[in-house]
Amino acid sequence: MAFETGAGGSQFGQPRFFDASVTTQDSPTAAPRNQVMSVNNPLHFGSTSVFLLGNGYAPVITVRDKTGKVVMREPVVFRPQDNNYTSTGAVKVRATSPQLGFEGIFAPTISDQNLRANPVSDFPGPALPGLLLTLWQGELFPDGALQSVYALDTSKMTQPKTAAGLPVRIALRLGETKAIAGDRGTVTFESLPRFAGLSVRYDPGKELTLACSLLALAGLIASLTIxxxxxxxxxxxxxxxxxxxxxxxxxxxxxxxxxxxxxxxxxxxxxxxxxxx
Structure with missing residues (x-):
């Protein structure tokens, strides 16, 4: 993926291409093939077609408890909210007591001042990525109910405050580690992979559907002309x-x-x- 970087131009920040390099196999015994898919160029293998629908960032976040033990390390999908990829997501740490949750805002390019005061991305490419996390603690999954992976259910959680009475927020740059207030451990912004939204389509009856559609069309034309x-x-x-x-x-x-x-x-x-x- 690439964006226009010409400073001051009307096309600044506009996407230039979205490509994904993938490895496919037509069957378990077939040799793997390297292919490239893009927005208007779906991937084909066997009788299956794969279409590229969307993309975004999935920061890898590591959380350690106060003893230094890793209690979570995984990529977290953040959904884009604007053309500059200002994205929102939720980090859920189950292996602590009480459980920890973070409401997150990610910006691929943002200044230090805006990261803490107005977390809105200035550019869709990862020139200066920043991550702002707001801390919650309590029960992540109240009554075991299903919930979105992109949002935090805070109905049975409390929000820790700073000495000034403000919500605890942690601003991170790529590769940075910071302590979680209240001796709750540390959180690290490890790396910045991307994610892609795909649509997989398999239409074994499309030839029959086409033939029936043509016959129906012929019948309709005949009924209108004869x-x-x-x-x-x-x-x-x-x-x-x-x-x-x-x-x-x-x-x-x-x-x-x-x-x-x-x-x-x-x-x-x-x-x-x-x-x-």
């Missing part, structure tokens, strides 16, 4: 004579309906026996 007529014939005996009545009905206006009725009448008369007087 004139539909109905001809009614009634034959009865009256006073020793055979009376023949022929009528026609068309859907909509049909100036040739009369000719069609005449042709049917003539065909019937030709088949009737003639009596000479």
């Amino acid at each position: 004139r539909r007529r109905r001809v009614f014939v009634r034959v009865r005996e009256q006073d020793g004579r055979t009376l023949l009545m022929v009528g026609g009905l068309a859907k909509g206006e049909d100036v040739r309906l009369g000719d069609a009725v005449d042709r049917v009448t003539e065909s019937i008369l030709e088949e009737l026996p003639r009596h000479e007087s």
Whole structure:
């Protein structure tokens, strides 16, 4: 991924390309292949197509307890909120008592002043990444209820305060480690991998679907272009004579309906026996 860096230009910060290099195998025994996928260039292997839908940052965060033991180390997906990739996410540390949670804001490029006061990214590329974490403690998953991985349920958590009565916040730069207030351990901003949103599509019946769609379209065209007529014939005996009545009905206006009725009448008369007087 690359962004326009021309200072002062109207295209500053605009994306130039989104590419992902991946390794695929058509089957477990097939040889692996290196392929590149992009927004308008889906990945194909076997009967499967993979489309690139989105992307963002997933900072690797390490949390240690007060003894120095690692209680969490994993990439945390932060969802972009604007074109400069100001992103939000939640860090959940289960292996502590009480459990710890952090509401996070990530900016790929931000000054020290803005990181603490107005955490909004200045540029979508990772030129000067910063991470701002707000601390909570308590029960991460109240009553075992399911919750979003991107948000923190604080209904059964409390927010530690500083000596000035403000929420505890930790501002981190890439590679930086800071202590968690209250002798709760440390948190480290380890590295900055990226994540990609993918859509995997497998359509084994698309040929059959296409054929049925074409047949339905042909039927629709035929119903709109072919004139539909109905001809009614009634034959009865009256006073020793055979009376023949022929009528026609068309859907909509049909100036040739009369000719069609005449042709049917003539065909019937030709088949009737003639009596000479």
